[in-house]
Amino acid sequence: MYRFKILSILFMLCSVSALAQESSSDKESQRGHPKVPTAYTTVSVSYFSWQEQLTLTSGASKDHGLVNLFGDGFSIEHENYFKPHHGTIMEGSFLYGQATAGGTQSTLPYTTTNIKWTALQASYRYSYRWTTAVATSIGLMAVDRQLSLPTNTATNTSAEAGPSLNYGILIDFKLRPSEHWQLRQMIGTLATQATTYWSLGFGYQF
Amino acid sequence: MGYKTLLIPLGALAVALFSGTAQAYPEFVGYGYSACMTCHYNGLGGGPLNDYGRALLAGEISSRLFFSKSTTDDDIAAESGFLGKTELPKWLRPHINYRGMQMRMNPGGGANDTSQYYQMQEDIGVTVPIDSKGKYLFSTTWGHISRPEDYGHSREGLGQRIVSEEYFFRYEPVKKTWIYVGLMEKAYGLRNVDHSSYQRTYQGFGQTPSTPKNPNNPNGMDRAQGVIVNTATENWDISGNYFIGNPYNDPDYQEKGFSGVSEYQLAEKKKLGASVLSQTSQVLTKQMAAIHYRQGLTLGSAILAEYGIIQDKTPGSSATSGSYDLIEGFMYLSRGYNFRVIVERYNKEFKSNVPDQWRWTLGLLMFPFPRFEVQTNLINQRAFADSAAGPDSWIFQGQLHVSL
Numbered sequence: 001m002y003r004f005k006i007l008s009i010l011f012m013l014c015s016v017s018a019l020a021q022e023s024s025s026d027k028e029s030q031r032g033h034p035k036v037p038t039a040y041t042t043v044s045v046s047y048f049s050w051q052e053q054l055t056l057t058s059g060a061s062k063d064h065g066l067v068n069l070f071g072d073g074f075s076i077e078h079e080n081y082f083k084p085h086h087g088t089i090m091e092g093s094f095l096y097g098q099a100t101a102g103g104t105q106s107t108l109p110y111t112t113t114n115i116k117w118t119a120l121q122a123s124y125r126y127s128y129r130w131t132t133a134v135a136t137s138i139g140l141m142a143v144d145r146q147l148s149l150p151t152n153t154a155t156n157t158s159a160e161a162g163p164s165l166n167y168g169i170l171i172d173f174k175l176r177p178s179e180h181w182q183l184r185q186m187i188g189t190l191a192t193q194a195t196t197y198w199s200l201g202f203g204y205q206f
Numbered sequence: 207m208g209y210k211t212l213l214i215p216l217g218a219l220a221v222a223l224f225s226g227t228a229q230a231y232p233e234f235v236g237y238g239y240s241a242c243m244t245c246h247y248n249g250l251g252g253g254p255l256n257d258y259g260r261a262l263l264a265g266e267i268s269s270r271l272f273f274s275k276s277t278t279d280d281d282i283a284a285e286s287g288f289l290g291k292t293e294l295p296k297w298l299r300p301h302i303n304y305r306g307m308q309m310r311m312n313p314g315g316g317a318n319d320t321s322q323y324y325q326m327q328e329d330i331g332v333t334v335p336i337d338s339k340g341k342y343l344f345s346t347t348w349g350h351i352s353r354p355e356d357y358g359h360s361r362e363g364l365g366q367r368i369v370s371e372e373y374f375f376r377y378e379p380v381k382k383t384w385i386y387v388g389l390m391e392k393a394y395g396l397r398n399v400d401h402s403s404y405q406r407t408y409q410g411f412g413q414t415p416s417t418p419k420n421p422n423n424p425n426g427m428d429r430a431q432g433v434i435v436n437t438a439t440e441n442w443d444i445s446g447n448y449f450i451g452n453p454y455n456d457p458d459y460q461e462k463g464f465s466g467v468s469e470y471q472l473a474e475k476k477k478l479g480a481s482v483l484s485q486t487s488q489v490l491t492k493q494m495a496a497i498h499y500r501q502g503l504t505l506g507s508a509i510l511a512e513y514g515i516i517q518d519k520t521p522g523s524s525a526t527s528g529s530y531d532l533i534e535g536f537m538y539l540s541r542g543y544n545f546r547v548i549v550e551r552y553n554k555e556f557k558s559n560v561p562d563q564w565r566w567t568l569g570l571l572m573f574p575f576p577r578f579e580v581q582t583n584l585i586n587q588r589a590f591a592d593s594a595a596g597p598d599s600w601i602f603q604g605q606l607h608v609s610l
Contacts, residue, residue, distance in 0.1 A: 049564070049588065051598065068588070068595040103594025113592045131504035134537050173547050175509050175535045177501050183509055185535050185547040187568065196586055196598060198566055200533065200549050 038087075044075040044184055046093075046201025052162035053193035054101050056108040058155055065105035067161045069117060069147070071097010075201070079127060087127045089137050095119040101149055101159060108157050117147035123170050133176040141170040141188060162193035170197070180205045232396045233536040233546070233571075235500045236508035237267065240477050241443060242397075247333050247345050249384055249436045250445055250467070251397045253372055254301040254333050254345060255609075260286040264576035269542025272575050286576060288610060299333040301347070302610040310602040325350075327607075329371065346373035369454055372429060386434040393434055393447035393467045394481045396498045396512050398532065400583070401428075402603075404552040404565050405532045408516055409483075410492060424490035424520055426461040427452040444468040451487070458488035475502030481514075491525075493517040506538025528554040542573040561591035579607035
């Protein structure tokens with residue numbers, strides 16, 4: 001544990017020094033000024049996944065487990081850069097996929113799989129464009145998810161996932177291998193009865 | 207096998223047991239250095255750096271925060287030798303490497319929250335360029351094995367803990383074609399710096415030992431005695447490897463076979479490649495094939511991708527065939543500081559009832575000053591299975607590397 005703390009301190013010092021030298025030693029000409037347009041629209045196809053808490057009820061008994069959601073989605077986002085490196089992003093997505101619920105809880109037996117779900121997602125983010133090819137953004141997202149888990153009729157156990165409308169924080173990392181195509185990796189967390197959110201996708205900029 | 211069995215110990219299994227890891231950075235294609243031979247004595251990457259590689263790491267890639275403005279990059283590069291500015295004879299190129307890692311599993315996870323420090327690399331070695339043009343060259347690296355019970359034969363006592371981890375004789379019979387003979391990492395795939403990644407682990411290159419004390423992993427060591435022929439043209443880089451096993455492995459785990467890796471340069475800083483491997487030991491027959499791609503973006507940033515198929519067969523059981531993917535975004539933040547996001551998926555078998563394992567890594571790769579490297583990784587692992595929805599596992603790694 002002691003060494004862990006030492007490493008953590010070292011990590012922070014290194015990170016601070018990275019920022020400290022940002023303006024002093026890097027040549028903007030080396031890093032490349034953004035030459036992409038100041039405003040543009042990108043369409044993406046992505047793989048998504050996150051987890052939600054599972055609440056099981058059978059009479060007076062209650063139990064908790066997990067729901068794994070994974071699937072694909074189509075997104076459209078509009079980026080607007082008010083400074084060469086600084087901008088905002090508005091994004092809307094339609095997601096669909098499958099869910100697996102239960103299997104790890106201890107009291108009420110319940111497992112179901114291949115349950116279809118759909119969701120609408122919206123986010124608004126601040127974006128920092130490191131170079132013409134690399135950008136990072138962070139902001140808020142909202143997910144409105146439709147998922148109906150079946151009741152286990154044998155044990156009369158009803159199941160419910162987290163709230164259908166959830167909010168969270170989203171960070172994305174974009175790398176652009178060509179003028180129009182981009183790789184997009186996103187991580188976030190949903191606020192209520194849910195955990196880490198991941199997405200991996202490819203986008204085309206118009 | 208339950209998802210917990212698959213996920214939770216995986217990080218520990220893959221990370222805890224390796225030592226003497228040769229490090230290579232295919233991500234440096236982002237700096238325009240797409241050929242491993244540019245920086246390494248071994249043209250396939252990893253192992254000791256040559257003079258140019260040392261100078262480049264110090265004078266171009268490492269941060270210069272602690273140097274005055276009047277100190278030029280050339281000045282910094284000139285101090286990158288083993289003894290700094292003091293020049294050694296051209297036939298003598300020693301190296302010393304230390305790498306240690308603190309790994310914390312499931313931070314905040316109560317009883318599952320564990321933390322341990324691992325001595326990964328305590329190496330000393332020397333490379334001897336026999337002639338001035340480097341046509342003939344010999345390199346060897348010796349390492350101290352911190353966990354001898356996990357390194358091939360059970361070894362006790364300090365003297366028996368010092369092993370020759372890598373050695374090779376390199377000969378260039380015709381221009382741009384090299385022959386390597388010795389104990390080397392097998393020629394296959396992108397030499398991802400993270401040996402705990404799914405990619406390296408399931409390829410069998412995680413350096414997870416293969417001993418009777420660790421019977422769950424039938425893979426041998428990633429290094430094997432053999433011959434590698436490497437040839438490079440303007441756009442092609444092709445290597446073939448015939449190997450006969452690692453002498454430090456228990457005999458049953460010594461793998462014999464061949465592998466090959468090739469890369470074609472589509473355009474500047476864009477390399478598309480393919481790899482194959484076929485090997486057999488007494489406990490495992492393994493066949494693999496992969497396609498891989500890496501592309502440099504703006505200065506220092508890069509994208510890496512690999513897709514591979516792995517077929518494993520153990521005696522008395524039918525073969526299992528599965529696949530893996532790796533996609534890495536490597537972002538240059540400022541000189542010496544890089545951020546990366548690595549997404550990996552592994553499926554042991556092409557069957558719907560076999561879980562898909564996902565691993566997402568957020569990490570910093572930092573070179574705060576020459577000879578000094580710091581890595582931090584936050585890793586999330588999640589499995590998608592029909593049988594259950596299990597909890598994620600989390601790993602935090604902090605790694606120090608000092609190279610002289």
